[in-house]
Amino acid sequence: MAANTDAAPDAQVSAPARVSFQADPAGYRHWRLRCDGAVATLTMDVAEDGGLRDGYELKLNSYDLGVDIELYDAVQRLRFEHPEVRAVVITSAKDKVFCAGANIRMLAAAQHAWKVNFCKFTNETRNAIEDASSCSGQAYIAAVNGTASGGGYELALACSHIMLVDDRSAAVSLPEVPLLGVLPGTGGLTRLTDKRQVRRDLADCFCTRPEGIGGAKAVAWRLVDEAVPRTAWAQTVAARAAEFAARSHRPGGAAGVALVPLAKTRTDTSVGYRYVSARLHHEKGTAELVVAGPDEPAPDDRASIQDQGAAFWPLAVTRELDDLILDLRTNEPELGTWILRTEGDPGRVLSYDRLLLASRDDWLANEIIQYLKRALKRLDVTSRSLIALIEPGSCFAGSLLELALAADRSYMLAGVFEDDGQHAEPAVITVGEMNRGPLPMGNGLTRLHTRFCGDAAALAAAEKDAGRALQAGEAERLGLVTFAPDDIDWDDEVRIAVEERASFSPDALTGMEANIRFAGPETTETKIFGRLTAWQNWIFNRPGAAGPGGALRRFGTGQRPEFDSKRV
Amino acid sequence: MAANTDAAPDAQVSAPARVSFQADPAGYRHWRLRCDGAVATLTMDVAEDGGLRDGYELKLNSYDLGVDIELYDAVQRLRFEHPEVRAVVITSAKDKVFCAGANIRMLAAAQHAWKVNFCKFTNETRNAIEDASSCSGQAYIAAVNGTASGGGYELALACSHIMLVDDRSAAVSLPEVPLLGVLPGTGGLTRLTDKRQVRRDLADCFCTRPEGIGGAKAVAWRLVDEAVPRTAWAQTVAARAAEFAARSHRPGGAAGVALVPLAKTRTDTSVGYRYVSARLHHEKGTAELVVAGPDEPAPDDRASIQDQGAAFWPLAVTRELDDLILDLRTNEPELGTWILRTEGDPGRVLSYDRLLLASRDDWLANEIIQYLKRALKRLDVTSRSLIALIEPGSCFAGSLLELALAADRSYMLAGVFEDDGQHAEPAVITVGEMNRGPLPMGNGLTRLHTRFCGDAAALAAAEKDAGRALQAGEAERLGLVTFAPDDIDWDDEVRIAVEERASFSPDALTGMEANIRFAGPETTETKIFGRLTAWQNWIFNRPGAAGPGGALRRFGTGQRPEFDSKRV
DSSP: OOTTBSSOOOSOTTSOOOBOOOOOGGGOSSEEEEEETTEEEEEEOOOTTOOSSSSOOOGGGEEOHHHHHHHHHHHHHHHHHOTTOOEEEEEEOSSSEEEOEEOHHHHHHSOHHHHHHHHHHHHHHHHHHHHHHHHHSOEEEEEEOSEEETHHHHHHHTSSEEEEEESSSOOEEOOIIIIISSOOTTTHHHIIIIISOOOHHHHHHHHTOTTOBOHHHHHHTTSSSEEEEGGGHHHHHHHHHHHHHHHOOOOSSOOOOOOOOOOOEEOSSEEEOSSEEEEEETTTTEEEEEEEOOSSOOOSSTHHHHHHGGGSHHHHHHHHHHHHHHHHHHHOTTOOEEEEEEESOHHHHHHHHHHHHHTTTSHHHHHHHHHHHHHHHHHHTOSSEEEEEEOTTOOEEGGGHHHHHHSSEEEEOBSOOTTOSSOOSOOOEEOOGGGGTTSOOTTSSOHHHHHTTTOHHHHHHHHHTTTSOBOHHHHHHTTSSSBOOBHHHHHHHHHHHHHHHHHSOHHHHHHHHHHHTOOSOOOHHHHIIIIIHHHHHHHHTSHHHHSTTSHHHHTTSSOOOOOOOOOO | OOTTBSSOOOSOTTSOOOBOOOOOGGGOSSEEEEEETTEEEEEEOOOTTOOSSSSOOOGGGEEOHHHHHHHHHHHHHHHHHOTTOOEEEEEEOSSSEEEOEEOHHHHHHSOHHHHHHHHHHHHHHHHHHHHHHHHHSOEEEEEEOSEEETHHHHHHHTSSEEEEEESSSOOEEOOIIIIISSOOTTTHHHIIIIISOOOHHHHHHHTTOTTOBOHHHHHHTTSSSEEEEGGGHHHHHHHHHHHHHHHOOOOSSOOOOOOOOOOOEEOSSEEEOSSEEEEEETTTTEEEEEEEOOSSOOOSSTHHHHHHGGGSHHHHHHHHHHHHHHHHHHHOTTOOEEEEEEESOHHHHHHHHHHHHHTTTSHHHHHHHHHHHHHHHHHHTOSSEEEEEEOTTOOEEGGGHHHHHHSSEEEEOBSOOTTOSSOOSOOOEEOOGGGGTTSOOTTSSOHHHHHTTTOHHHHHHHHHTTTSEEOHHHHHHTTSSSBOOBHHHHHHHHHHHHHHHHHSOHHHHHHHHHHHTOOSOOOHHHHIIIIIHHHHHHHHTSHHHHSTTSHHHHTTSSOOOOOOOOOO
16 A cells, blocks of 8 residues: 555545655556567556555556556656557456456545546546557557456547457446446546547447447447457457557667656655756745756757656656646645746757757657657646746746746746846747647647637747747737736736735636636547536536435445436 | 516525516516617616515626526517617616626525526527627627626627727626636636637736726727727717628518517426427426427428418427427426427428528528527537437427437337327438538537537438438438337337436436537537536535635625635
8 A cells, every 4th residue: 555655654535645656667566567579568457455545445457546657657668668669558467357447435535636636647647648659659459358447448448449358248338427426537428429439329328338338339339449259369469469560650779768766855845856846835825836947058969869868858857847747736736826937048948949859750859749748738737827937047948938838827027136146137038949839738739829829910920039039028019928027016916916816716716727728629638628527527526426425435335326306 | 576487486596486588578677679770779777676586686787597588588589570680789778887797696595506507598698699690690799888797798708899988997807716716607718718819818817807907908908899988989889880780691671570479388297389398207307398390381482481470380399499498497407308209290391491491591591590500509508318209200300300319319119109000100210401501519510410420421321311211220220310129129218218317316417418419629619518617517516616605605795705725
């Protein structure tokens, strides 16, 4: 138990010890990762007594956050440490069970905020699986060698190909609605209709049939891609993996980059890494994040990326930012406002961007860009108010400008602070190539495009100035920052904005931000975090699901859940 | 008070008397409708003591469901009764106040289900305003002659053009987040960014500034289209209305069709109109709706549409269906499953469809088609399980086939009922032109397209058979119905489906249906009913908003609301 906590384990789910998101295959308790040439196999073998918290047993390959942290780690390592892997088979070591989904006792005992945060992370990990397939030539194959229920089937839905053993017993199912009174909220409802194009009425029947569907019917309803007799199972899985591997554009002969453990210092009031840090102000409800630019300009040659490996600034800073977001989201729910700052030389940031983009055909440069994209997407769906402060000495340029563009609002100092002897030059921001395509949001648009959604002239004007260092006045005129107060007004404006934020309803802010951040088109991804997640959050908060007589608590007791029969 | 209730008024908001959605301009208590040639003026003048329920006063042009029922009625009548009207000015009769939005005391006292249903109806009415502008050449102009807050500004956002009086006092605002702890949920957040293309960071600032924004800044931020000094107000509003009217394609010289009162019989267990009826089974939690086809084939000439007016079958049946949906949604929350049936001659239904489509360039034929479109859209966002039963004697053809396509699932009898002497012919369904474009869902696709979203071959196969009467086997093979049991299995299959539905969590069903029904693209409209509404429902259910110490209850008391500072 408590394998993934920084501090001593705590029996109360309601006051959990701090969760760590760092893992290592050698320490996995729930997964086995085996690489065999171009094909990797990720075998789920959840330790029943390995829950992140006490109070529940992870039977039948059910999972909690700790199980998913290992899965996330494996997906990341496969991309960076295993360039040779072109297909990943996810399967189960249990007899007759692929995966039973999220552990119900854990869900029933968890507080609302914990459930929602847990679902967000599991959603992000499933999106990362799809991202590996579409952006890194690492196709995931779900080898469903036993029943896959609920989150277990949703994990399969995130794969490019679903194989189901055809043995008259194995089935896929989404029993959340009939058995638990909640939704298949880890993308299930959205991927059924939008990814797998299951007809909506068949989806309706499937989602109300707790025993699920197997065999030929599962294929006919598009729930799986093929049903394979047990006698032909091993060879068919191997053949399919080989086929997907053969179609991959992932290059051969490259050496992986070891994702060495992050050097992290964590106290109650601070988080520190090599380039990223945060000060936590519990009394004010804020976290001040600082992302430091590189110490030197980027090397000239792409070989250095590989040579520097995990120490290469863009990779290092992305890993640190990613870990910090996860840490604060999970462990610091009361810090409702994150202040985003950068420190360093904008020119150096842009030199790294140029090196990465010039090397995009290199697998590693591509992986780093894709990873930064995913880390920034995490920020977009983070339920915290994000305020960027752009001050002298900062380096909001190119890839780091994305932090300001991801923020709910930004303040840029016009001129300098009079009493600042260190920084005599005003702050600048610079739009770069990284802002114009490689780092899209979940809606498929760049943050710049989303910002000027429907205003093509404003977008063109902002992009026209790419490469030029813009001071506050210009940045404000171009709509790239929200406000540009001067030294006299700065402290008051920023203080008031932050204090005001802390005085508002945290729930209303979460809902408001989740809407305003995603102008423009919706994709499967934004539908999952928008429509599906919002409905699930609502249901999680209703007595019929999470109340004392609700279906989550009553499950397995033999008692019928109590529902309010009124439709809302 | 209680102007719009069928039964005696009831002081308890929690157990309201039955609400009627029928209104008439002569009986309006809150609006004045004046038509002056091509321009109509809809003046909001809410009677403080005219609340639908007791317990709150409708001050400052704040509204409740009763106020919105009159607005909906006016929007409908303008389309049907006033073909000469090409521009509609919405303004206020109050001094310095345009509209203060939904009444807060009403919201604070209302049960969760009432709030959600109220918001759904107000959303539909604002969508109807946009629909009038885009589909009927009736442009709405918001003449905001005083402060427009919250739902008041959201009403303006639904208009094609927003004029704000520029007098240093009037402003537009969305104070829901800072003052009430809820969202601007009547489309506000979505229309800000997606319709008016307000930059997301400016939208963030605007939505946290309770005093709002007026004058030139409101124009610069795209919140309004123009700010007009009070001295030039009347003439500028008139000029703008004339300009919009001049651009309209609405034909001159036509006579309107009077929307005479519906002949409706309503008891605790039944609702009856001329063509539509429903039996209400409270013990089973179901409503059985029957829509009757026309008694005769359609007339040959388009002039008959005008001559028959409100008695013309497609208009009559649409009005009845629309009213029934609203009645059951509001007054019968415990009837969680609606069984949809039709009765009549499919050929006659198709003959009416043909007449309407052949007359689409006629304003009235167009209005009837658009109205049917809106009524069916109501069904799509209705939080009830919809099950279509297709039996011998039914007429699921063309426009009425949409009822089956809107259902969550459909059962079609293969063959006939052995003991049915009346209907010797098996049921058929017929895809018609009405299923191929004129009646899109909120996502912009036809129900047929949404059904086969991503499966172009299946869509083409279904459309290829347009005009042909399909028996159960063929309909099932083409994917047009869900199941096709025969006489032997019919009763059990249908009974089990209905009973099963009644046993599930009503909340989970609502969330599931809201997701599965909308495969494919999202539009402003589906974002409002999906993302925005789902977040609002979540917030409505949180203690910080609707709890005893929540912001809705504490508003105006001088006491600060109590928030859980944890972000979810």
